[in-house]
Amino acid sequence: MILEVAELRVKPGCINDFESNFRKASKIIAQMPGYIGHELHKCVETADKYMLFVKWDSIKDHEIGFRTSPQYEEWKALLHHFYDPFPKVEHYVQIRN
Structure with missing residues (x-):
């Protein structure tokens, strides 16, 4: 499993x-x-963050499957x-204990 992480700064x-x-895009x-x-999390201290x-199952599912799809154009x-x-955007893997 891959975790995609992106910090989003929204225009004032x-x-x-x-x-x-985003609710519409979530369905896509x-x-x-x-x-x-x-999950989308809103920062408590910084209103536009x-x-x-x-x-994702894999980076390929994100980088190729999603980003090269017509659905990504809608997104x-x-x-x-x-x-x-x-x-x-960065990708992370979980480190098991």
Whole structure:
């Protein structure tokens, strides 16, 4: 399992529209092969800051399966215009005890 992590900074005055569009975009990503689940967290201290966590079966499912799909174009149209700066996305694996 791979955890995709992205810090999202939303442009001032766009928070409500972003959250509304994110609900729509959530339905898109949830249908993708290799998708396991996701969570969006809003920062308490910084109103325009969010953390997105998406669980995938593999990096390939995210980087190739999702990002090269027509569904990703819908995702981009719904969300990418809200970000400033554009988010850096990283992938993590869990270290077992």
